[in-house]
Amino acid sequence: MRDEYDFSASVENPYTKKLKKQITIRLEEGVVDYFKDLAEDVGIPYQSLINLYLQDCVRAQRKLSLEWTSKEHAVNREP
Known part of the structure; x- marks a missing residue:
């Protein structure tokens, strides 16, 4: 392997x-905590x-x- 490479002619x-x-x-x-914990279990970065x-x-x-209820917010996913 070379110590240095010349990328001056490279194209993005x-x-x-x-x-x-x-x-x-x-x-x-x-x-975020849920996905961080899950990420540790499966070995994948949480993002x-x-x-x-x-x-x-x-x-x-x-x-x-x-569905919005009186003082609480409820979020339900359709099956």
Whole structure:
């Protein structure tokens, strides 16, 4: 293996920016803790685990059913 490589003539991959998009998302502490604990069990970084879960929701076309109650918020997922 060489000590140094010359990348001056290299071209940036035009598809890398389309692979993932960095965003800011606010999640409840309990949600993050849940995925962090699960990530330790399966050996996958928690952010990747959240992404995999969301990808599964997209593939399955899951929809949420939101029902607001009097002082409490209830979130139920349709089967």
